[in-house]
Amino acid sequence: MNIVSARALDLMLDSWRASGSTPAYEALADRIRLLILDGRIALGVRLPAERDLAAQLGVSRTTVAAAYAELRDRDYLTSVRGSGSIARQPHGVAAPNEAPSSGILDFSKASLPALQQLADAAATAVEQLPAYLGGTGFDPVGLPVLRQALADRYTSRGLPTSPDQIMVTIGAQHAIALLARTLLGRGDRALVEAPSYPHAIDALKAAGARLVPVSVTTHDGWDEEALEQAFQRTSPSLGYLMPDFHNPTGRSMSAALREKTLALAARQGTTLIADETIGELGMDDVEPVLPFAAYGAVDTQAILVGSVGKTVWGGVRVGWIRAERSVIQRLIRERASGDLGTPALEQLIVTNLLGDYDSVLETRRRQLRAGRHTLARLLAEKIPEWEMPHVAGGLTAWVNLGAPVSSQLTLAARNEGLQIAAGPRFGIDGAFERFLRIPFSYSESDTERAVDALAVAWRNVGRHSIADTGWLAEVV
Template identity: 60%
Template sequence: MTNLDHGATTVSSRALNALLDSWRASSAPGYLALADRIRLLVLDGRLPVGTRLPSERDLCAHLGVSRTTVASAYAALRDSGHVDSVRGSGSVVRLPARASVPRPTTTEGLLDLTKAALPAVDGIAEAAQRAAGRLGAYLDDSGYDPVGRPVLREAIAERYRRRGLATSADQIVVTLGAQHAIALLARVLVSRGDRAVVEAPGYPHAFEALRGAGARLVPVSVTVDDGWDEASLMQALRRTSPPVAYLMPDFHNPTGATMPAEQRVRVLEAAAAEGTVVIADETMAEMAIDDRRDAPRPMAAYGRAVSIGSVGKSLWGGLRIGWIRAERPLVDRLVRARSAGDLGTPVLEQLVVAELLGDFDRVLEARAGHLRRGRDRVVRGLREQFPSWQVPSPAGGLTTWVGLGAPVSSQLTLAARREGLLLAAGPVFGVDGAFERFVRVPFSYADSDTDRALAALRAAWDGIDGVQAPASPLLAEVV
């Protein structure tokens, strides 16, 4: 059972026509070719689950085909479980129930590349020693508070100022990593039954946190090549007036897309008009690999947005330090709400991060060098070994969102597991599945792990059934 949010967004005939692209090129009967192309858009998340399709009458007029062609295509989609007919709502996109791929209970002996993670930067142990030397000054009070130590809040504020966004220390709440920040914001801003706009594909633990707070998710498509589907995003905001929209504007996880500055302005304006709080998860923002001199500033430099940051990628996930940047009234609400879940962030880790933020540009340069080598090795290896795959080379972040050319991601990751490699299949990043034609491959790991992963993928790909014969032969024509 999917948690369909019926009627959240509607795709117009004109927009669908643009997405359908060259569907007529197929040699199949018209209605089957049309159904197949729409099915592909559903499987890839370009038409997110819950999207309402145009009426048959409207679509046939737009496409210049007979009403029977469209009606038969919709019927074929209903039969295959990709469309639901909902009384009063017309034809709504859904995904057929699929067998989920269980996570193994133990990862011992397996190479686990399901996380986009990095080893600690050089110099953490030394910074921890220096921080321990300063700890004496903090031992006289309770040692915990819900907002963070002034020295770290000021260092984080200074980092925003250097990135072109005026910020004072009292706008910062230090959290236990970015995930905690997402969950805390969800708890404060979302009430049961509220809508929350999210990206598809997107960050699955954010989906969990928002759902945990009672949100019904309204997915909006993001792709490697075209970034955010702005028309759908605007429509989702207008139609649902959600209290929150959760976006990753920089090196979006998993596609690697970055939202251009002008689009940030338009999105924030549209959100403000609906009273929607945009939560900009900027966990990846500082993880540029290539030159970022023209990179956009933090989202909140372009309008009203709440920012989430973390040193989980830049320094080390093991420190568990993240933060929220917000206006003072929201900071106060967050601090009041926090004690229901935790009472504060450990002092020593905060002092370690404050030490390293002082030398952050050098740290980031070293990170970029590591990621550049990893990216180039993974991208080259995948392109050489799998010429039929689409392997993007992102300008930042820790992963590449690989197009497999066939809807076999779950099959591939299961086969990879048998070869000792754990990878996150594409559907993990969808709100209700989809993305079976994609797999996320991290490039943040050591060369030896990368080489082992490439070999495992080779064996897995050679071993799986169905690559040569995808479920629907028609689908093969259009992918």
């Protein structure tokens, strides 16, 4: 059974302490409940003993015992003799990766509804499928026709690529996890952005990496000095970056910074993974950039990860890895321990859509421009004290709340029928309490409903005195 230590839980609980009239045990219970709801404490994990957590937090054992009792009463913990207190979720409450219960609007996922052309592409794929039924169906690299189409697209975008540099995966997350367990050894350092995509952080941790964070902010982008120092002082084995419309801040690296980052990685022997899942979802008229790997020398190119989950539909589980041939061969050998290939029918669907992918992207850009405008308008009308930065692309806004209350706000929003991820979900061991990631990829009616729920939740949180410690000043 997995166990979260008192020290690890203390880091995740940062700034949990109650203010105003809220009893300490209630504040502690609420914060642990949020950690369970958004997946930072996995279901089935054992929490630290009451005595150990009390000593770590500097509170009485009675406070911790009362918090645990509150969580048990609400079915977020179960106690098993000899096994301690185990995280669970009440019946009818969605687990972090499950659909929310009826009536809950789920804004925890930055995604678009299915592409209108998807059904036609699927119908064509069904007609094409018989030509592939003579084989076993087990293929660790992907259908040649799709690999060729992906290689051609990279080449047309300015990065010459051959099909043997492509591996088709079961989405981008599968690609990231496969790369992490293939390229990392336990205890290796891995450079990551802070904030970052939480499931990538989870994959790197699962592979045993020691994370080296580098700050990215909505106003200044990447901390270039910290980035350089991270390479020079830690010589990370691996780096995971989102250089285009970074999730969640929306920032993009300049061409000069891309070149500098690849050069730094080459000098330190660091393998870089560039997640370009939303790299072609730019909304403003900006100078197009090349794929990240094109900014490095041929022998220092980064590994690229992409998928159609953000452009076509999350239900089409097809992604890919673009890497040097030697890396692809290593991935083939490692992949069989986790899965035996990507479904052929879905690969054919994606192949058909890639034939007119520029049209697909333009459709999505129009939808996202409208969604960005709607969210900005509604926040300005209903919660004007929040700061929504202008983002040139992607699907989300990293909104500054002006106070370190993201976790409290998330809990309050759930009571108003909205499920949304708190800012610390995108950090390492708790951070970013001043921020909330809000997708603008939903319909106008859903976005209005979400902002209404956030406005009510914000008023409810504001009824209590909130201590502003300033501990996140460096990312404001």
